[in-house]
Amino acid sequence: MSILSLRKYVWVIYLYAAYGLFSACKTPQYYAHAPSSVNNPFLQKRNDTRLTGNLLLGDGTNTPGVDVQGAYAITNNIAVAASFTKRFERDRYRDYDAGIFGSSDDSGTTRYTRNMTELAVGYFVPLNERKSVVVNVFGGAGVGKNVLSDTKRDASNNIVENDYNVPVRKFFVQPSINFIKAKVLSFGVAAKASWIHFGNANTNFTSQELLETGLAKYTNVTRFFFEPAFISQYRFKESGVALNANINFLAFPNNKNDSYVYETAKVRAITVSLGATLLLDKFFK
Secondary structure, three states, rough: HHHHHHEEEHHHHHHHHHHHHHHHOOOOOOOOEEEOOOOOOOOOOOOEEEEEEEEEEOOOOOOOOEEEEEEEEEEOOEEEEEEEEEEEEEEEEEOHHHOOOOOOOHEEEEEEEEEEEEEEEEEEEEEEOOOOOEEEEEEEEEEEEEEEEEEOOOOOOEEEEEEEEEEEEEEEEEEEEEEEEOOOOOEEEEEEEHHHHHHOOOEEEOOHHHHHHHHHOOEEEEEEEEEEEEEEEEEEEOOOOEEEEEEEEEEEOOOOOOOOOOOOEOOOOOOEEEEEEEEEEHHOO
């Protein structure tokens, strides 16, 4: 390995160290919502059946999770789909007043557990005889729950624990277009539009704390989210097994409200997932 290559790796290590140092002294940042992997099956004809498992890699933070997805083409144009997502997230932060060199006693931890189950019905139509370009539109609904658990120390150095559990309901429309080349490599672009209702929270945060943390913006309210995704799949020819790599984004309007002075609570903007798909119709011909 050359000296130039070694210098490059040293700079990478420095950058990661600096990121960890400064991110460790951030103030509490709560994430009210995180995107799940878009279920975009590469269907072409009747009886196509897909079963997918994905590992969610998060957005550069400690946000692992899993997806289980399925789809079945009832006819040459009508399909049904289902998915289940569960993710476990953890963010650590230091008390702002402790500074960069504060002790570990000044730190806090926020843990999340999220789950979502979705059911959908869709229409797909190939645009050419080879069925290498397919347009899809799915619509459906989902139910789930977001659980937040926050542990920190107060001004008297006492450990304080706060919980925030909120049920969520989702309605969505998901148009997409898939490009399938030689039954080996597939690529899709989806534009999922979701309306998510955050229900009444079961929490021991006070009303003032909900305002200060921004969590009040996600309590007993319906919000619109735009969730575009890029989906790629590599099939091992006629083996009935494929590998997946997905990038899922999440965006939404600011929906600013003057009654919320603080804008602390946010959403996780991106999720990367890797997984495998079984083309079950290949096994049961």
